[in-house]
Amino acid sequence: MVLAATGDRLPQVVYWGAPLPLDEDLETLHRGHELDVTGGMLDENPDLSLCPEAVRTFPGQPGLILRDGDGTPLLPKFCYASDEQSEEGLSLTYADEANGLILIFEFATDPSTRIITAKTRLEANRAVHLHWLAAPVLPAPQQSDEMIDFAGRWTGEFQTNRTAWSAGMRYRENRTGRTGHEHFPGLLIPLTGCTNTKGEAYGFHYGWSGGHKMIAEELPDGRRQIQFGHAARMETQAAKSFESATLYVTYSHKGLNGCAVSFQRHLRDRIVTWPQPDRPRPVHYNCWEAVYFDHKLDVLKDIADRAADLGAERFVLDDGWFGQRDDDTRSLSDWEVDPRKYPEGLHPLIDHVHGLGMTFGIWFEPEMINEDSDIFRTRPDWVFGAEDQTLGRQQKALNMGLPEVRDFIYDRMAAILAAHPIDYVKWDHNRVLPMPDADQTRGSYALIDRLRADFPHVEIESCASGGGRIDFGIMKRTQRVWLSDSNDALERLRIQHDAALFLPIAVTGSHVGPRRCHTSGRIFDISFRAWVAAQRHMGFEMDPRELDERETAVLREVTSWWKHNRSWMLGADILRLDSADPAVMAEQQMTREGDKFVVFAGKAATSDQIAPRPLRLTALQPDARYRITLMNRGTAPALSRGMPALKDGPVEVSGAWLMHHGLTLPWNYPDTMWVVEGQRL
Numbered sequence: 001m002v003l004a005a006t007g008d009r010l011p012q013v014v015y016w017g018a019p020l021p022l023d024e025d026l027e028t029l030h031r032g033h034e035l036d037v038t039g040g041m042l043d044e045n046p047d048l049s050l051c052p053e054a055v056r057t058f059p060g061q062p063g064l065i066l067r068d069g070d071g072t073p074l075l076p077k078f079c080y081a082s083d084e085q086s087e088e089g090l091s092l093t094y095a096d097e098a099n100g101l102i103l104i105f106e107f108a109t110d111p112s113t114r115i116i117t118a119k120t121r122l123e124a125n126r127a128v129h130l131h132w133l134a135a136p137v138l139p140a141p142q143q144s145d146e147m148i149d150f151a152g153r154w155t156g157e158f159q160t161n162r163t164a165w166s167a168g169m170r171y172r173e174n175r176t177g178r179t180g181h182e183h184f185p186g187l188l189i190p191l192t193g194c195t196n197t198k199g200e201a202y203g204f205h206y207g208w209s210g211g212h213k214m215i216a217e218e219l220p221d222g223r224r225q226i227q228f229g230h231a232a233r234m235e236t237q238a239a240k241s242f243e244s245a246t247l248y249v250t251y252s253h254k255g256l257n258g259c260a261v262s263f264q265r266h267l268r269d270r271i272v273t274w275p276q277p278d279r280p281r282p283v284h285y286n287c288w289e290a291v292y293f294d295h296k297l298d299v300l301k302d303i304a305d306r307a308a309d310l311g312a313e314r315f316v317l318d319d320g321w322f323g324q325r326d327d328d329t330r331s332l333s334d335w336e337v338d339p340r341k342y343p344e345g346l347h348p349l350i351d352h353v354h355g356l357g358m359t360f361g362i363w364f365e366p367e368m369i370n371e372d373s374d375i376f377r378t379r380p381d382w383v384f385g386a387e388d389q390t391l392g393r394q395q396k397a398l399n400m401g402l403p404e405v406r407d408f409i410y411d412r413m414a415a416i417l418a419a420h421p422i423d424y425v426k427w428d429h430n431r432v433l434p435m436p437d438a439d440q441t442r443g444s445y446a447l448i449d450r451l452r453a454d455f456p457h458v459e460i461e462s463c464a465s466g467g468g469r470i471d472f473g474i475m476k477r478t479q480r481v482w483l484s485d486s487n488d489a490l491e492r493l494r495i496q497h498d499a500a501l502f503l504p505i506a507v508t509g510s511h512v513g514p515r516r517c518h519t520s521g522r523i524f525d526i527s528f529r530a531w532v533a534a535q536r537h538m539g540f541e542m543d544p545r546e547l548d549e550r551e552t553a554v555l556r557e558v559t560s561w562w563k564h565n566r567s568w569m570l571g572a573d574i575l576r577l578d579s580a581d582p583a584v585m586a587e588q589q590m591t592r593e594g595d596k597f598v599v600f601a602g603k604a605a606t607s608d609q610i611a612p613r614p615l616r617l618t619a620l621q622p623d624a625r626y627r628i629t630l631m632n633r634g635t636a637p638a639l640s641r642g643m644p645a646l647k648d649g650p651v652e653v654s655g656a657w658l659m660h661h662g663l664t665l666p667w668n669y670p671d672t673m674w675v676v677e678g679q680r681l
């Protein structure tokens, strides 16, 4: 990334992308970047700076919009003040003396993950009102036809949108107050011809959980700019200092996978802090879809026995253990064990779970309150938003900006965590907020940070009706995401495939659901359900009493395969494959060294052509030889009548052949998964 400034004006990124020779003359690059001028243009093109200024006739959206304390609009103009540089960091300070403002840009590069982080801070000599502050603004390539951003819904997270570039802007703004299923704050810009495995791409992610705004704008002169920041006007008070969240950016010449691998590694190795980094990620059992609110000690013990027998190593007690929580209309915020359901407290269940060799986790929804709760009856003023607001799942949010609210939640949660051997919290957030407010997000962060400081051994899973709060801001404080409430293996296959553009295996929870999926009504064979869960951090979330003998055996076998492979798989990169057959959704999970991999080829539909198309692998050494084993070849159906080599046993072939010809897999039904292991020889 090359920054250059004209005189004392704000700097602009004049180049970012593939590495340039270190002796490149940057003055020349700056001059070489300058655009020509013709009729109908200003005599000089305004810079696309790190914070484009309206006052310099910038022909697009400005990077900063603010008003003075009395409401007068301000039109800042910044000039160079100072800079600080280190091996991997750069901090640039610019001042607007007339308006009493200082703007600070901070960059850091991580040569190992290939992520650059960037942040903008604004300081004023008196309280001002902020409307919009972009993280450092970057140019986007003009060799790209389209951009990819993300939408979604409950049980349908991480849907990719491809939008063609054209004059004007694509504006995404999330005003729901939480990251949301609808607005994952990410953007990928593939250059023309880029696929999962080939070509160039740029990636962006804004690490903030309160709702973001994104501008991708093509200016009249053809230049393109990308702005990311908090949703507009979510700073509700005048203040002397504001800052953007961290913007994570990367460039790839290895297709979308290059961006995905950078984000996956950066999240896993730089952002998430693991309480016990050396402990293998445990197989989960979560009781939600088995019992919902109907907690009975003997039933839960029976379920725990069966879960442990299948291979579970952590038992998570979901919603329903506290207050009078018999359904979702009541008791949120009454975080005390329900004596009707647990007359002797939680210890008998926890002791039983521990006796089976599993650890114990528990569900909270800390930011929320039901009107039918003891706390609401005593402190209705703790609610966030208007009294007559529309409820969401029959609940309101607490005002997380109030220190006394945070103290109250802390005390209740800390009391439970201190009194019980609990090593895991599933932290839910099931409704959008009545309006965006940055204090709400900062309040949630402060509460989590305090709990983590006092209970450092407790891991936290970020859940919000499934994947409604997934971003690198929340992941600084948590270790797992509940990616979706959909346990429908077919839907899950797609959701986790697209989420892999940002999320690594180690943080992505994936559970084997009930035989008939509770959110789609569909029935899938246990083998498909188990292999889809085995692609990520594996768990079970069904009533194990429904499993017949065959299902139990399959699930045990896949779980044991996962445990056997997790030591390398959880640190592996997920490489999405370019499948020539749209019915096949395939990925290659490979160690950083490239010596070991597993390919999951999920058949998401019946193919148009009768025989499977060869599946090309990626990122192998062309000259190296690999032993390739179709791990579950024994499950080929009777309708697979031929004998492709892989059905017969392992084959040894070159990386070149695997990448240019590809695997010929046996015929299979839809809703099945082939699992292929690869070992470099």
Ligand code: DGJ
Residues within 6 Å of the ligand: 288, 318, 319, 363, 428, 430, 463, 464, 465, 466, 482, 484, 485
């Ligand atoms: C929504 C979550 O996504 C579910 O997994 C479950 O925890 C419920 N909330 C509990 O109310």
